Amino acid sequence: xxxxxxxxxxxxxxxxxxxxxxxxxxxxxxxxxxxxxxxxxxxxxxxxxxxxxxxxxxxxxxxxxxxxxxxxxxxxxxxxxxxxxxxxxxxxxxxxxxxxxxxxxxxxxxxxxxxxxxxxxxxxxxxxxxxxxxxxxxxxxxxxxxxxxxxxxxxxxxxxxxxxxxxxxxxxxxxxxxxxxxxxxxxxxxxxxxxxxxxxxxxxxxxxxxxxxxxxxxxxxxxxxxxxxxxxxxxxxxxxxxxxxxxxxxxxxxxxxxxxxxxxxxxxxxxxxxxxxxxxxxxxxxxxxxxxxxxxxxxxxxxxxxxxxxxxxxxxxxxxxxxxxxxxxxxxxxxxxxxxxxxxxxxxxxxxxxxxxxxxxxxxxxxxxxxxxxxxxxxxxxxxxxxxxxxxxxxxxxxxxxxxxxxxxxxxxxxxxxxxxxxxxxxxxxxxxxxxxxxxxxxxxxxxxxxxxxxxxxxxxxxxxxxxxxxxxxxxxxxxxxxxxxxxx
Numbered sequence: 001x002x003x004x005x006x007x008x009x010x011x012x013x014x015x016x017x018x019x020x021x022x023x024x025x026x027x028x029x030x031x032x033x034x035x036x037x038x039x040x041x042x043x044x045x046x047x048x049x050x051x052x053x054x055x056x057x058x059x060x061x062x063x064x065x066x067x068x069x070x071x072x073x074x075x076x077x078x079x080x081x082x083x084x085x086x087x088x089x090x091x092x093x094x095x096x097x098x099x100x101x102x103x104x105x106x107x108x109x110x111x112x113x114x115x116x117x118x119x120x121x122x123x124x125x126x127x128x129x130x131x132x133x134x135x136x137x138x139x140x141x142x143x144x145x146x147x148x149x150x151x152x153x154x155x156x157x158x159x160x161x162x163x164x165x166x167x168x169x170x171x172x173x174x175x176x177x178x179x180x181x182x183x184x185x186x187x188x189x190x191x192x193x194x195x196x197x198x199x200x201x202x203x204x205x206x207x208x209x210x211x212x213x214x215x216x217x218x219x220x221x222x223x224x225x226x227x228x229x230x231x232x233x234x235x236x237x238x239x240x241x242x243x244x245x246x247x248x249x250x251x252x253x254x255x256x257x258x259x260x261x262x263x264x265x266x267x268x269x270x271x272x273x274x275x276x277x278x279x280x281x282x283x284x285x286x287x288x289x290x291x292x293x294x295x296x297x298x299x300x301x302x303x304x305x306x307x308x309x310x311x312x313x314x315x316x317x318x319x320x321x322x323x324x325x326x327x328x329x330x331x332x333x334x335x336x337x338x339x340x341x342x343x344x345x346x347x348x349x350x351x352x353x354x355x356x357x358x359x360x361x362x363x364x365x366x367x368x369x370x371x372x373x374x375x376x377x378x379x380x381x382x383x384x385x386x387x388x389x390x391x392x393x394x395x396x397x398x399x400x401x402x403x404x405x406x407x408x409x410x411x412x413x414x415x416x417x418x419x420x421x422x423x424x425x426x427x428x429x430x431x432x433x434x435x436x437x438x439x440x441x442x443x444x445x446x447x448x449x450x451x452x453x454x455x456x457x458x459x460x461x462x463x464x465x466x467x468x469x470x471x472x473x474x475x476x477x478x479x480x481x482x483x484x485x486x487x488x489x
């Protein structure tokens with residue numbers, strides 16, 4: 001081992017990074033080729049890409065096998081990305097392989113940013129391997145999904161955030177890249193706009209109100225010019241308003257039911273059993289819905305609204321099998337409002353907190369690893385496969401527990417040192433300056449939680465995969481405890 005280290009240290013700079021690159025990329029490619037890469041969403045993206053190839057444009061295939069223009073909620077970049085790669089000969093598994101190569105390249109870009117500003121090489125090698133082999137970053141890399149692509153933009157924008165904070169490059173060049181990366185990410189998923197928030201904060205703090213206003217207006221103008229044509233397309237194909245969050249391939253009149261489910265569901269497992277049966281476009285059937293009440297303090301099997309809902313779900317001949325009537329949707333919405341009122345401010349606050357913690361820290365969340373356990377699985381000491389999956393799930397849970405315990409510890413230390421009485425004190429200013437990445441990561445995480453948990457009622461931990469580089473970077477750097485950390489954070 002020592003001889004290997006000595007050999008590595010004698011290599012020139014370029015050779016070192018080539019070796020590091022292949023050490024990080026090859027395990028991911030092997031992981032991709034020996035595992036499944038598709039989910040229901042993956043198959044949908046492949047379908048849209050194939051329809052683009054067939055000349056249907058940005059469209060899904062309905063139950064009659066006909067192309068229907070897809071509008072509402074979906075932005076064009078990822079299906080067109082798949083279509084382009086497949087048009088030049090890529091197979092399905094080659095696409096996540098390319099994304100993994102780009103992801104590792106973005107991590108190296110981040111590392112070179114740190115090296116450029118004076119961080120010791122050994123510390124950078126430690127950091128890059130910690131991020132590159134993180135069980136969180138590794139897990140979802142196999143999937144043909146948008147999240148691994150957004151992970152790339154997240155790392156790139158983190159690197160630009162550090163450059164912006166250090167202020168050792170021309171402001172215009174840095175901000176041009178920030179705007180470019182953010183808008184490209186938005187074209188993959190509009191919620192990616194959250195990644196611009198930390199950059200606005202550091203611009204206001206370090207460069208003053210004038211540059212902040214210029215940067216904000218420039219970004220807003222370029223963003224509008226980029227996405228307005230897509231919004232007009234949405235309206236052309238029947239949407240009353242552009243960019244609505246309810247796609248036209250969703251179950252009919254399901255928003256009210258979704259609102260009701262969100263008033264009590266705590267984990268994505270509860271959410272999946274209540275929602276997925278009607279979201280499956282091929283076999284969607286409301287009679288397959290299962291509403292779990294066990295161990296949930298926010299709902300009981302004896303609740304009157306649950307009994308009313310079950311009567312609606314179990315109708316013998318519903319007018320709409322994969323969805324609901326307008327009248328049923330109104331009933332769901334009213335029942336959702338009643339539950340929100342019954343929960344009260346305190347109850348709803350606890351509901352959101354528990355949901356958020358469940359997404360980040362649920363022991364059974366696999367974070368993309370092939371460790372799925374069916375809802376009907378029964379534990380047995382003789383079931384070796386099940387025990388192995390549970391064991392590795394617990395390892396990932398321990399890692400997340402370690403990561404977030406340190407992360408929340410740093411947040412609590414910051415809160416303890418912050419003086420809310422004298423907001424504009426020098427102490428508060430220095431504290432914010434020295435914890436900008438902590439604040440930036442918290443802004444990204446909290447806005448993501450607000451959007452997916454609070455607004456869109458989406459309980460899937462994969463939506464938080466692109467946020468994780470900011471949190472892991474902060475914790476790893478603190479853990480390394482290098483004096484340079486004070487300079488860039």
